[in-house]
Amino acid sequence: MTILTIGDVSRQSGLSEPTLRYYEEVGLIGPIARDEGSGHRRYDERDLDDAQILACLRGMGVGIEDMRTYQANRALGHAAAGEQRDLLLRHAARVEQEIETLRVHLDYLQFKAALWDARDRGDSTDEAEAALRVTAIVPKLQESIR
Incomplete structure (x- = not known):
């Protein structure tokens, strides 16, 4: 031993x-x-x-x-x-929710970076598309941080 x-x-x-x-x-x-x-x-x-x-x-x-x-x-x-299964699945569901929240945060950051990248390049078409994506995700973002 x-x-x-x-x-x-x-x-x-x-x-x-x-x-x-x-x-x-x-x-x-x-x-x-x-x-x-x-x-x-x-x-x-x-x-x-x-x-x-x-x-x-x-x-x-x-x-x-x-x-x-x-x-x-x-x-x-x-x-x-x-009971072990249920305990672990309860935590798995919590982790899935955390992943979903992080996915929204990641998408927001990437969409904002794309917007600033388009501005940096002077590409008004890409900037407008990125702005639409940012606008579309803001409600999900706001919900995730409440």
């Missing part, structure tokens, strides 16, 4: 040491074994696996409560498969 320090787990999971301590404090990982002499945390492969999963969830914007639910459902295995 491999024994890992908090620094090892931090490097391999991408979570900071304070975050690992916090996740242990709130019950997302652990309890983590301690070295009898120093009292330092000693992680095993299962703890590292938990930390890596939590890092992925955190990176996708999953909050602490849903992480807690996810971890509890992992412990239940097949009995909680439906």
